[in-house]
Amino acid sequence: MKKISHIFVIVLITAFFTGCGVVSQSLVSKGQLYPSLYKKHPKSILVLPAKNTTTSVDATDHFRYTITKPLAEKGYYVFPVHLVDSFFKSENLSNVEQIRKISTQKLKEIFNADAILYVDINAWDTDYSVLTSSVDVGISFSLVDASSGKEIWQNNAYAYTYAGMDGNGGWLGLIVSSIAAAVNTTVDYTELASVSNTAGVGFLASGKYHKKYKKDFNKKFVLTSDTNLKDGKLYVNNYFIHGNKVEGKVPFTVRGRVKGYHSFSVFNYNYFNHNGYRNYYITQNINSKKYLKNRFFRYENNQPYLLSNGKKVFVFAESDGTIPFSKEGKSYYFQVLHIIELNKKDT
Amino acid sequence: MKKLISLTVAVITVLIFTGCGQTVQPPLYNWGDYVKSSSKYAMYGERKDVLEKHTSELAKIINESEAKKQRVAPGIYAEYAQILFETNKKEKAKKYFVLEKETYPESTLFINRVMKKLYGEQK
Numbered sequence: 001m002k003k004i005s006h007i008f009v010i011v012l013i014t015a016f017f018t019g020c021g022v023v024s025q026s027l028v029s030k031g032q033l034y035p036s037l038y039k040k041h042p043k044s045i046l047v048l049p050a051k052n053t054t055t056s057v058d059a060t061d062h063f064r065y066t067i068t069k070p071l072a073e074k075g076y077y078v079f080p081v082h083l084v085d086s087f088f089k090s091e092n093l094s095n096v097e098q099i100r101k102i103s104t105q106k107l108k109e110i111f112n113a114d115a116i117l118y119v120d121i122n123a124w125d126t127d128y129s130v131l132t133s134s135v136d137v138g139i140s141f142s143l144v145d146a147s148s149g150k151e152i153w154q155n156n157a158y159a160y161t162y163a164g165m166d167g168n169g170g171w172l173g174l175i176v177s178s179i180a181a182a183v184n185t186t187v188d189y190t191e192l193a194s195v196s197n198t199a200g201v202g203f204l205a206s207g208k209y210h211k212k213y214k215k216d217f218n219k220k221f222v223l224t225s226d227t228n229l230k231d232g233k234l235y236v237n238n239y240f241i242h243g244n245k246v247e248g249k250v251p252f253t254v255r256g257r258v259k260g261y262h263s264f265s266v267f268n269y270n271y272f273n274h275n276g277y278r279n280y281y282i283t284q285n286i287n288s289k290k291y292l293k294n295r296f297f298r299y300e301n302n303q304p305y306l307l308s309n310g311k312k313v314f315v316f317a318e319s320d321g322t323i324p325f326s327k328e329g330k331s332y333y334f335q336v337l338h339i340i341e342l343n344k345k346d347t
Numbered sequence: 348m349k350k351l352i353s354l355t356v357a358v359i360t361v362l363i364f365t366g367c368g369q370t371v372q373p374p375l376y377n378w379g380d381y382v383k384s385s386s387k388y389a390m391y392g393e394r395k396d397v398l399e400k401h402t403s404e405l406a407k408i409i410n411e412s413e414a415k416k417q418r419v420a421p422g423i424y425a426e427y428a429q430i431l432f433e434t435n436k437k438e439k440a441k442k443y444f445v446l447e448k449e450t451y452p453e454s455t456l457f458i459n460r461v462m463k464k465l466y467g468e469q470k
Contacts, residue, residue, distance in 0.1 A: 044453035065386040072421045073375050077453040080422030082389065083429050087461060112456035190386045209375060209418070 023226045023237070026307040030205060031217035032342050036152040036300070038217055040145050042114035043208045044077040046084065046107060049096045050119040051285050059124045060096075062193035063139065067119065070198040075210025079111055101288040108146035115152065118142045122282045123158075132164030135187055138266075140293070141200045142286045149287055154299050156282075157200035159263035161192050191261050199263035227308040233326075233333040234306060234313050240296060241280075241325055241332045266295060281322070292321030303337070312340040376420035379408045385426075402430050421451055425458060432465055441466070 031038045047067055052060040064081060071078045093099050104116050123138030137160065143153040163186070206212040212219075226237035284291045297304035297315075304323055305314040315334040317323045325332050381404060388401035405427040412419045428443035444462055448455045 044451075061389055062386060065389045066382050068385075068422060069378055069382055069420075073372075075375065076421075077451045078421045079454070079457060080425040080429070080447075082385070082426050083422070083461060085389075086429065087457075087464075090464060110457070110460065112453070114453075190383055193386075194382055209421075 024224060024228065024308045026223050026225070026310045027220055027343055028223055028307065028310075029218050029220045029342075030203070032312075033203075033298075034153050034205060036145075036150070037143070037205050040114070040152050041205070041214065042076070042143070042145065042152070044079065044112070044114045045071055045117050045143070046079045046111050046113035046115070046146075047071070047081065047117045047119065048100055049085075050121055051096055051100060052121045052124075053283060053285075054121060054124040056124040056126070059121050059137075059189070059193075062189045063119055063121060063197060066190060066194040067117075067197040067201070069194070070201050071117070071204075072209075074201060074204045075207030075213055076204075077208070079113060084111075100285060104144055104146045104149045104287055113146050116144045116146055116287075118144065118284075118286050120282070120284050122284075132162065133187060134160060134162045135189075135192060136160045137192060137196050138282070138295070139196050139200055140282060140284050142284060143204075144287055151286060151299070151302065153204065154293075155200055155203065156266040156295055157196050157263060158266050159192060159196035159199065159261070161187055161261045162259055163187065164259075188261075195261045195263040199265055203265060223307050225307055227306050227313070229308045229311065229313055229336070229339075232336050233328075234308060234315055234336050235331050235333045236306075236325075238330075238332060294321075294323055297323065306334075310341070310343045312342060314338050314340075375418075377408055377412045377415070377417060378420060379411070380404055381408060381420070381423070398430070398434075402427075402434075405430070419446075419450060421454075422447070424450060425454065437466070 047064065050060050050063040068078045068081055088094065088099055093102075100118065107113060107116055118141070120140045120142075121137070122140060123136060125136040127134045127136075137158070139157050139159075141153075141155045141157070142151050144150065145152045206214075206216050226240065228235040280294060280296075282293055282295055284293050291302065293299060294304060297306055299305070300312070300314075303314050304317050305312045307313070314337045315323060316337050323334060325334055384401045384404040387397055391397045392401075405423055408423055409419055409427060411417075424443045424447040428440040428447065431437070431440035431443065441462075444458050448458045
């Protein structure tokens with residue numbers, strides 16, 4: 001038994017490191033990842049009602065009322081949602097579209113909020129069968145500086161819940177489901193929204209009320225991606241273009257469904273090597289403008305980039321937001337615009 | 348030894364699912380059952396039992412935090428004040444609106460605006 005446990009540990013450790021797709025690793029500090037956020041250091045955040053771009057009607061409210069806690073726990077002052085709601089109502093604003101059309105400058109005038117958070121729910125896929133039930137959720141977060149109206153931080157999060165028979169997680173599924181043993185068969189949307197929001201804002205800079213305020217700028221972490229930079233071209237894995245066409249066993253992915261509620265930020269590429277995301281692009285509604293964004297790219301000043309071996313590699317995007325790719329033999333690549341070297345060695 | 352291994356397995360598994368290496372911090376605030384209670388209140392606030400449950404949850408969070416000399420989480424005072432006002436305890440509500448401002452100066456402009464709406468020109 002002892003030996004088996006040892007093997008488990010080794011397998012898990014290996015799985016942990018390879019599970020993150022060791023094609024390209026980038027050691028990044030938070031400050032490098034979110035320069036605009038650290039420049040502005042907002043203290044207070046006004047969360048506007050979430051926009052639901054899916055056809056599911058029951059999704060939206062759960063996200064609005066579960067986001068205060070994770071944001072406040074990051075150290076931000078979050079304007080009281082219920083009070084904000086009734087304030088808007090007293091101004092005859094009850095429609096999400098109307099509220100999200102108010103300029104950030106106007107919002108600053110009314111609330112004195114440093115930053116406005118726009119939340120878009122862009123995937124809500126349910127699958128209920130006799131033995132299992134699952135819900136997949138995709139959310140985008142955009143934090144906009146209230147004075148300038150500019151986006152200072154963005155993130156995509158993915159969450160799912162699974163109840164019923166164990167998925168095809170194999171031995172890992174067994175271990176995890178034994179850890180998260182007590183699972184209800186009905187879906188708790190509040191819980192699902194909570195975990196999605198927590199993952200979504202988890203990488204924000206620490207705010208004023210957090211003891212790490214202004215101290216986590218240099219906090220480093222390793223981000224991995226299936227990318228390869230060569231001759232001014234950014235090569236990506238095929239699934240980046242086509243998704244995972246085949247339903248089947250892919251280790252460490254959402255298809256190995258594990259009971260309970262799970263979520264993560266969408267920037268570790270193996271995590272989205274799955275079928276949970278059907279669309280490559282999402283439309284984000286920020287500050288009454290529509291933006292076409294790619295789920296798997298990160299954005300800085302609305303320019304898409306990917307991390308590759310310690311570099312921020314910005315790629316060309318059409319004016320409508322589409323990011324064109326080219327094919328070379330069996331490989332796909334993007335056209336590189338410019339590169340920011342993150343970890344130049346001191347000379 | 349066995350315990351240690353189980354622990355390692357658990358920790359690594361948690362690491363995998365929290366997205367490669369985020370550490371768990373002790374919470375800044377006492378939230379009690381706020382998240383569930385607040386969501387339910389948002390959706391079924393007109394139900395008397397839901398309103399009462401949420402009101403007592405907010406009061407409980409405030410009492411517990413204050414007793415431990417812990418800062419009350421953002422918005423809790425204000426939302427408690429709002430419910431007090433709406434259930435006709437207007438004078439008591441004032442105290443909590445003011446507490447929100449004192450605890451979080453960021454809220455001052457907005458709370459003043461709300462108070463002006465609710466109480467008229469007087470503060």
